[in-house]
Amino acid sequence: MVYKINPEFLLFNDGEKRTMPEESEIFCEKIGEIELPSGQIVACDPFIGMEEEPFTKQVTSGKYPVLLNIIRYKNEDERIAFAIIKFNENKVNTWEMALQHGQGIDELEDDEFFGYGVDSGTGSFMDKKTLNTLLAYEEERQNENSDYYIYLEFEDEFDKTYKDTRSWLVTTIKEKASISMFSSGWGDGSYPSFWGLDENGDVACLVTDFLITD
Helix, strand or coil: CCCCCCHHHCCCCCCCEEEECCCEEEEEEEEEEEEECCCCEEECCCCCCCCCCCECCCCCCEEEEEEEEEEECCCCCEEEEEEEEECCCCCCCEEEECCECCCCHHHCCCCCCCEEEECCCEEEEEEHHHHHHHHHHHHHHHHHCCCCCHHHHCHHHHHHCCECCECEEEEEECCCEEEEEEECCCCCEEEEEEEEECCCCCEEEEEEECCCCC
8 A cells, every 4th residue: 555644643723732652742833824826836845856846736826824733752852744735624534645747646556655855854835836936036046156055045034943953934035936945854855745635525735744653
């Protein structure tokens, strides 16, 4: 059976908390709202993975809350377990792996998944239009200065939420392109995303699973 998200500890309401094994807890924090002008969502490492394609499933364009599920361990270490875009209040009935064009579930073997690679310790959500804006802006700046690194645009925002093991932001590029970034669980790796579907098969949420509670 292919890898499936474990929804046991998923939280969808800001401020919600739940006790976990080994004297740890998981809590939900709303970090902002993201604009999705085209409804085509890209999940990627925003510093090394901006060639990622959007998921095949498309949502209604609009502005939606971004939630993080954060595990706090006994030693006060905090790790982001799930990143969520919440589209409505509908209860999730089934989970479906988020795929890009050319990917098929039947290609996967036991415990395998399609996901995006992380090499900077950071994941993100953004609209396809935002990705195009970000790529064009990065190219423009690199033409001006070959040493330019896109992370510098976000460093101050990351510092506002920084702890040793996690940080996050929701911000805009070029005053219009909305993006959400967040530390990726234990760090670098490959991470899947899942659509949460309601009883009618409509999208209720999108979740990136950082493989901490699997």
